[in-house]
Amino acid sequence: MLTNFDLIELTEFRRDLHKRPEVSGEERETARAIMAALEALSPNLIVSDLGGHGVAAVFEGKRDGPTVLFRAELDALPIQELADLPWISQYVGSGHLCGHDGHMTMLLALGRLIARSPIASGRVVLMFQPAEEDGSGARAVVSDPAFSEIAPDWAFAIHNEPGRPFGQVGIRAGLINCASQGLEIRLTGKTAHAANPETGTSPARAVGYLISALSELGTGGPLDDEFKLVTITHIRVGEPSFGISPGEAVIYATLRTANDAAMAALATGSRKLAAMAAKEVGLEVAFLVRDDFAASVNDPDAARLAVSAMDALGIAMGDDGLPMRASEDFGVFGRNAKAAMLLLGSGERHAALHNPDYDFPDDLIPVGAAIFDRIARDILGTA
Incomplete structure (x- = not known):
């Protein structure tokens, strides 16, 4: 188990990540800090530069x-932090306002537990993934040739969720986070x-036509297999001038579906519509x-394993608010x-995720580390 000294050190580490x-x-220094912390645990192997700065x-x-x-995720958000904290971000215009600093620290806590009480069989991989916030990181990691040497049979992640009671876990089999895609349409x-x-x-x-027509392609509704949502998030037409009839325009549309096949179809339909209008x-x-x-x-089997682990730990859980319209690139794993x-x-x-405070x-x-540790030992045993 984690000691009080562990928790003090880990908290200090998390807050230091939060400052930077x-x-x-761009997670170079974050990756270096993670590498140094991992080396102290003497794992059998450390792989760096996975899909960018992944470790x-x-x-x-x-x-x-x-x-x-x-x-866990390495990256922060391009949002100015506004909080009264001793460990507030020291970098103007960026902040750990999604909790990835905490997710990384939970994995390091798990590493301490595994290092002290090794698993009996198989392998545990602590994956610190780059570029989650823009959806590119997981694909880059799994496409990296070095990942094939550590490719998993099972994969788990925890994301903190404001609005859910403290320490309660949201879990279900099936869809958790929707697929989404930001489509930029440039008309010239x-x-x-x-x-x-x-x-x-x-x-x-x-x-004018596309604002309405694209929105009609996906109007939301129940989060079932037929769910489709198109949200127009940004429009620019020409320059701010009264003397010029515009010659170019840009439309940003966020496409959202309940599965990847529906996303492919919605993306194709959106492009055809824009091409026809142009x-x-x-x-x-x-x-x-x-x-x-x-x-x-x-996966149903993975969800059952997680539920069993949390039952053993006495952790409350439920499926309120699930699935979510918001996206997460863990699905690639x-x-x-x-x-x-x-x-x-x-x-x-x-405070909500992505809020400046x-x-x-x-x-x-320690809660997240205990869940991960129990899942690992339920699958692999303890030496």
């Missing part, structure tokens, strides 16, 4: 067995004098995909492993 947040793709530590049992991966025509707009090609009419008025159209998240779906995402309550009145509650560190 690095956004997606994995491998603890092996004496007998053959399955590989169980536990994931020709500027003209505002007095003679007919001499140019304005995208304004196409934009062609009708003689515009060129280009597309760019951002923030591309796969659906996160809990579940494509070739039995995976489960758990939502660990941060408190009903805790959010801070991870340190008392969750």
Whole structure:
């Protein structure tokens, strides 16, 4: 078990991470800090630079067995932190306002438990993943050739969830987090004098049509297999001028579905709609995909294992508020492993994720570590 001294050290480590947040793709110093903390635990193997700045530590049992991966995220958010804390972010414009500093610390706490009381068989992989916030990190990690050497049979992750009672876990089999994709649509025509707009090609009419038409492709509704939602999040048409008829426009649309196949269909339909609108008025159209998240779906066997572990620990759980419309790129790990995402309550009145005054509650560190440790030992045993 974790000692009081462990908890003091781990809390200090978490708060130090909080002071120095690095956004997606820029987690160099965060990865170095994690590497140093892992080296002190003497795992059998440490793999660095996975899918960017990803780090994995491998603890092996004496007998053959399955590989169980536990994931945390390295990256912070491009949001200015506004809080009265001694450990507030020292970097202007970025902050650990989603709790990834706490998730990393839970994994390091698990590493201490495994190092002191080794598993009997198989392997435990502590995976510190880069670039979760923009949806690119998990895909980059699993596509990295080095990942094939530590590819898991089972994968688990915990995300803290403000609004859920402190220490209660949200868990269910099936969909946990929706797939989502940020689609940038760029329309290009020709500027003209505002007095003679007919001499140019304005995208304004196409934009007006697409605002409504794209939204009609996905209107939300119940979170079942048919769920589709298109949200227009940003529009820019030309420049702020009264003398120029615009020649270009940009539309940002966030597409959201309950599964990856539906996402592929919705993305194709959105592009066809935009291309048709552009062609009708003689515009060129280009597309760019951002923030591309796969659906996160809990395997029934993995969910049962997690429930059994929490029952043994006496941890309250339920499925209130699940599944969620919000996205998480952990789902990629579940494509070739039995995976489960758990939502660990941060408190009903805790500041919401991505809020400028959010801070991870340190008392969750031993709770998350205990859940992970029990899952690992239920699968792999103790030496």
